Amino acid sequence: MLYHLLYPLHTSFSGFNVFRYITLRTIGGAVTAFIIMLLLGPIFIRTMRHFQIGQVVRDDGPATHLAKQGVPTMGGLLILAAITVGTVLWARLDNPLVWLSLFVTLFYGCIGSIDDLKKITKKSSAGLSARGKLILQIAGASVVGLFIYIHPGFDGHLSLPFLKNFRPDLGVFYVVFAVIVIVGASNAVNLTDGLDGLAAGPTIVTTAVYLMFSYLAGNMVLSDYLQLPYVAGSGELAIFCGTIFGACLGFLWFNAFPAQMFMGDVGSLALGGALGAIAIIIKQEFLLAIVGGVFVMEAISVILQVGYFKWTKGKRIFLMAPFHHHYEKKGWHESKVVVRFWIVSIILGLLALATLKLR
Numbered sequence: 001m002l003y004h005l006l007y008p009l010h011t012s013f014s015g016f017n018v019f020r021y022i023t024l025r026t027i028g029g030a031v032t033a034f035i036i037m038l039l040l041g042p043i044f045i046r047t048m049r050h051f052q053i054g055q056v057v058r059d060d061g062p063a064t065h066l067a068k069q070g071v072p073t074m075g076g077l078l079i080l081a082a083i084t085v086g087t088v089l090w091a092r093l094d095n096p097l098v099w100l101s102l103f104v105t106l107f108y109g110c111i112g113s114i115d116d117l118k119k120i121t122k123k124s125s126a127g128l129s130a131r132g133k134l135i136l137q138i139a140g141a142s143v144v145g146l147f148i149y150i151h152p153g154f155d156g157h158l159s160l161p162f163l164k165n166f167r168p169d170l171g172v173f174y175v176v177f178a179v180i181v182i183v184g185a186s187n188a189v190n191l192t193d194g195l196d197g198l199a200a201g202p203t204i205v206t207t208a209v210y211l212m213f214s215y216l217a218g219n220m221v222l223s224d225y226l227q228l229p230y231v232a233g234s235g236e237l238a239i240f241c242g243t244i245f246g247a248c249l250g251f252l253w254f255n256a257f258p259a260q261m262f263m264g265d266v267g268s269l270a271l272g273g274a275l276g277a278i279a280i281i282i283k284q285e286f287l288l289a290i291v292g293g294v295f296v297m298e299a300i301s302v303i304l305q306v307g308y309f310k311w312t313k314g315k316r317i318f319l320m321a322p323f324h325h326h327y328e329k330k331g332w333h334e335s336k337v338v339v340r341f342w343i344v345s346i347i348l349g350l351l352a353l354a355t356l357k358l359r
Contacts, residue, residue: 002028003092022215022235025090029239030246033086037250040078045254045261048072055262056119071259074116076267079247080109083274086243095236100147101277102240107140108186108273112265127265137183137273144277145178159229159283161290161355181285182276188295189272191302191322196259198324198338200252202294202345203271204245209291209352210278211241216356217282226356229283237278244274257335291352294345298322 003019010017018024048054054070083105091098115127127133148154149172156174157167170177193199216222218235248271254260263271272295279288289296301323308317319329327337 001089001093003090004094022218022238026211026215026238026242028242029086029090030242030249032089033082033243033246034250036082036085037078037247038253040081041250041254041261044075044078045072048074048261053120055264056123068259068262072261073120074113074264074266075251075255075261076109076112076263076265076270079251079263079267080106080270082247082250083240083243086246087240090243091236091239095233096147096151097231097233097281098236098240100144101237101274101281104140104144104182104277105270105274107143108137109266109270111136111140112190112267112269115265115269134183137186137269138179140273141179141182141276142175144182144280145175148178148280149175153232155229155283157229157283158285160286161352162358164227177285178280181280181288182273184299185276185279185288185292185295186269186272188292188299189275190265190268192295192298192324193263193265193268194322195324195328195334195338196257197252197255198341199263199268199271200248200255201338201342202292203275204248204252205342205345205349206275206288206291206295207241207244207248209287209349210275210282210284211238211245212353213284213287214238214241214278214282217284228356231282234282237281240274241278244271257338287352287355290355291345291349293348294341298324301326 003025006016007019008016010019049072052070053072053074055068055073084102087098087102093099111128111133115133118127128136149156154174156170156172158170158177160166189199189203192202213228214237215235216226217228217231218233218237220230222228223230251263251267255262275288275292279285299322301318302321304317305321308315318326320326324337324341328334
């Protein structure tokens with residue numbers, strides 16, 4: 001919005017020329033989202049406490065989690081508000097990729113809010129049915145896949161880190177692939193959101209990496225030099241990534257141990273969906289498996305645990321899944337688990353950035 005309002009004035013006042021720079025608007029979006037979180041966070045927490053909208057703790061979890069019962073949840077609503085306001089203020093509103101990313105984020109946020117409200121009203125950790133949630137997720141992700149497929153300049157080739165000459169073409173099946181990536185990313189972040197600050201930290205790192213890749217993918221010269229797929233208009237997604245970065249950073253202010261509020265499914269499903277959509281749009285799908293390795297590890301731990309439990313009729317690989325609970329059961333303090341997962345996420349983020357020169 002600010003671009004459309006202020007940049008045209010650069011013909012009269014040269015200072016307004018700065019609004020054409022994506023870097024400035026990315027910083028503006030990040031700072032805006034961060035400030036919104038800091039200013040509205042205390043109000044949100046008081047409001048949720050007043051209406052007794054609090055976390056419902058699962059019965060079979062670690063005993064230490066019982067203290068989290070009743071802590072204000074659905075903080076993802078605040079995250080979505082900060083992302084939306086920051087994006088609308090600082091991004092170019094004539095860019096369809098920006099609106100596509102916002103659509104996925106808000107749509108998945110709606111799915112999560114329905115899930116959270118069911119948990120709160122039932123006073124149970126069981127919300128939407130797995131089938132119902134999956135159908136809605138597939139529907140939202142299909143919009144992205146179909147949009148990308150019919151978008152001018154569509155490229156069905158996959159971009160694989162470290163393998164510049166191997167780019168298989170999926171053609172129309174790229175739509176199915178897009179759905180798998182977005183739905184998988186959404187559920188992986190959702191599974192990670194189990195400890196104070198655990199989901200927010202890796203999301204910040206992952207978003208920071210995709211911020212850089214979005215900017216490079218939208219620059220024809222830089223993308224060609226670095227041998228990245230060029231995606232016209234994707235540079236504006238750096239601003240969208242910036243707002244996610246700022247919103248999650250602000251959320252972490254209140255979510256750090258001991259948490260004053262939780263993001264709930266409304267936040268985790270939306271953030272995961274947003275990351276998956278960005279990965280699809282800028283043609284860096286497999287990079288998400290690297291930089292988002294913590295999310296992948298958490299999801300795989302659940303799949304292995306459930307599969308092994310059914311196969312062996314009662315035996316387990318981990319003391320508890322998702323993976324972070326395994327370490328809690330082994331006696332690690334919650335903060336130690338979170339910080340060490342953050343460290344792993346940062347290392348993976350650096351590895352993902354290293355792929356820029358290893359192509």
